[in-house]
Amino acid sequence: MRSLAAPLVKLAVFMVVTVAATAVLAISIANVDLSSTNSYQARFTDATLLLPGDDVRIAGVRVGQVEEVAVADRTQALVTFSVAADRKLPASVTAQIKFRNLVGQRYVSLGQGAAENPNAVLNPGGTIPVQRTKPALDLTQLFNGFKPLFQALSPDEVNKLSYEIIQVLQGEGGTVETLLSHTASLTSTLAQKDQVIGEVITNLNTVLTTVNAHGDQLSTVITQVQQLVSGLAEDRVPIGQAVDALGGLTTTTAGLLDEARAPLKQDIANLGGLVRTLNENEQTVEHFIQFLPTKTAALTRTVSYGSWFNFYLCEASGEVSVPGLISTPLDIPVLPASQPRCLR
Known part of the structure; x- marks a missing residue:
């Protein structure tokens, strides 16, 4: 039994620590306040994107959370929120829905309103009237006014300027002077491109002037192209x-x-x-080509009287032999070479 007691104690301690750490983590993630709280209500003309669990802050410090968002009287939003019990709200308390970030998360900011009796408090379960509440800023209407400027800026500059605008108009940080100085720096960046824009416009004017000066030629070209296309269409x-x-x-x-x-x-x-x-009989070919004109001239003379060749028989001879009588053949000259042309 003693050998099992120590491991069981260690296991029990480990399980207790693990459960406690898990519970703390779950409470932190769920943003659950386990302290004693008081519940209040506030009426808004618009509570768009305000969700249960969103923060309730006083001077930027979280003091509670939104419990429920419902419709009241068909025209107003009734927001139920809780505040730590040790926080007493003045009777003249004001409520405003503000942007927590550009993603769209919101929170309720409580403030001190003007009152004749500063010590009067709002009882738990009390309601802040719509006259002392403000809805969130209408970003659509706001950014539509900056649309011409945003078109000329990079996405990072747009995000930075948008966040500063929201902060200034909600009164969370910065001043109008800071906002204007940042806007002025962006405008100066655009102004530095004025020379380039001017050169582009000047070049464009030059091109348009040249086109206008050759308006007749351009019109003729367009007409001829139209006629060509029409002719091709007819002869398709x-x-x-x-x-x-x-x-x-x-x-x-x-x-x-x-x-x-x-x-x-x-x-x-x-x-x-x-x-x-x-190539192998190069010398023979050269010899033939060299003496070809002489041979051609001689052949031309032989056919000068017609389309035939004239031959002159200069000499003829023969041999006669009689078997049994003459053992040695006799050489008989038939035609001796006596003509002058044959003696050359």
């Missing part, structure tokens, strides 16, 4: 037929090339062989 059927014919021609040409490809390849190969043969 022949143009389509011509395109189809070109397609057929392309197909036929492709077939022709397919048929002629093999013979053409063989011719190119044979042409290579011819070139090699001529």
